[in-house]
Amino acid sequence: MNFKSFIKDKLYQIGLILFGLTTIEIFLLAYPFGTFIKIYIPLIVLCLYLISIIIEYICKRHYYKNVYGILEELQEKYLITEIMSKPNFLDGKILKDIIEQLNKSMLENVNKYKYMIEDYKEYIEMWIHEIKIPIATSKMIVENNKTKATKSIDEELDKVENYIEQALYYARSNIVEKDYYIRKCSLKDIVNEVILKNKSVLIGEKIIINTYDLETQVSTDNKWIVFILNQIIQNSIKYRKMNEQAEIDIYSTSGKENGILHIKDNGIGIKKEDITRVFEKGFTGINGRMSNKKSTGIGLYLCKKLCDKLGIGIELNSIQNEGTEVKLVFPNSSYIDMT
Amino acid sequence: MPKILIVEDDEKLRNELDIFLNNHGYTAISLKKFNNTIQDILNINPNLILLDINLPGADGEYICKEIRKQSNVPIIIVTSRDDEVDELLSINYGADHYITKPFNIQILLAKIASILRRSNMGYSQDKIVTENFIINLSNSTIIKEDKEIELTKNELKILKYLNEKRNKIVSREDIMDYLWESESFIDDNTLSVNIARLRNKLGELGLKELIETKRGQGYILK
DSSP: OOHHHHHHHHHHHHHHHHHHHHHHHHHHHHTTOOHHHHHHHHHHHHHHHHHHHHHHHHHHHHHHHHHHHHHHHOSSGGGHHHHSOOOSSHHHHHHHHHHHHHHHHHHHHHHHHHHHHHHHHHHHHHHHHHHHHHHHHHHHHHHHSOOHHHHHHHHHHHHHHHHHHHHHHHHHHTOSSOOOOOEEEEHHHHHHHHHHHTHHHHHHTTOEEEEEOOOOEEEEOHHHHHHHHHHHHHHHHHTOOTTSOOEEEEEEEEOSSEEEEEEEEOSOOOOHHHHTTTTSTTOOHHHHHSTTTOOOSOHHHHHHHHHHHHTOEEEEEEETTTEEEEEEEEEOOHHHHTO | OOEEEEEOSOHHHHHHHHHHHHHTTOEEEEOOOOSSHHHHHHHHOOSEEEEESSOSSSOHHHHHHHHHHHOOOOEEEEESOOOHHHHHHHHHTTOSEEEESSOOHHHHHHHHHHHHHHTTOSOOOSEEEOSSOEEETTTTEEEETTEEEEOOHHHHHHHHHHHHTTTSEEOHHHHHHHHHHTTOOOOHHHHHHHHHHHHHHHHHTTOGGGEEEETTTEEEEO
């Protein structure tokens, strides 16, 4: 609110006053009043009017400046109604009342959707726990009846399990609240767990796994990282070269401020143009469009999202036809050590 | 044989677990009714309990707490919930371990074995005595009469596995599976090398013909 726009707003009032004063002046001139009165009356009216609009200007400017200031500092701007002071002029009061009512109705609306999402997430989590029982049973049946056919079913069950995990973490990744638990984890245990998860495929497809230098301890959520690593390794398995011995190297290096887990394969790699987009939701690229891959474009997107939440860096380098390397960078932050 | 009690309300899963544990050297007993769970468990007096959390009637956490008041029997909680909070809570209720469905069966076996060992119920073998040689697990050697030959970690595991399945054909995949479960992620070639070395070492003891190759099927320890 600057003075110019304020005056512009008052232009009609000023016009009317001036018109009034002119008519008064004409009257005054028509009668034999003293010169003093002829000058004093219009001048005093004009002055008082000017003073009144200047006071109004100062008062409003102060208030709105204050409100805009708060608005700028606020991260969640809709909270303005909680902080803004009560104005002492009428249109300000009306405005504040309108904003408050608007805000309330908007919040109710937003909350409705919040509850809907929360409700849906709860349902998904419950459903996932339910579906795990028949999967566990099926796996036990396979274990008790090992044949070629059941082994093949076991591989498919692993896939089902993975899709279910994906759904669970997708639901979790969209909720603001924190449902992870950070503590010291051994990279070796995490890597071993993920390899064992994929054991049937890895042995069945004769993929060589080399693990070394995994003594590093990192501070993170064990389950989330197992999920993330599982997605990465499954990509390595999925996009291996069919005409060559597939190999996956998993090792860690540690720097001063972080520990890095490397997952390196000798697969088909990713085309240069596609690399920057691999973490986008639904992005499948040229590799994903190949007939037998059935890429959903969800795996790496979720990895990135979960990594961001956990404060872990994720990097992907790849050379087409040579292989892909994914790095997970775990910061050694001191405040995490304290937990 | 250690007695393991399965407290699980899903009938099919319960039966399969029962078969599986019986196949692996335990006596499995399962609870089929859940109206007097705590008393039933105490009456059976098992060496270890596999306890599901979601049970009809009293839930697993409550049962766990109640049993702890009267007994120190090891309890492994088996659940499909995978919250960290749930895990912490069950440890608080006195469970010894927590495993989520769908569980890795070998991990479950390993956990059972290690918990039983700790409570002195498992058989912690140092030596496996067979008809023509002795495997000494504590220092990784095979002994025949007064000859002793050292084995590497993988060779020892392979021999132990073949011995468990003595006189049966064991496929290469099964051997690899077994080794992977104990976190030796060896590949096909390494397996061949290990088998060849193991044969040579057995040869030094005059047992070269013991491991026979069944073309296209695997190996057999005679």
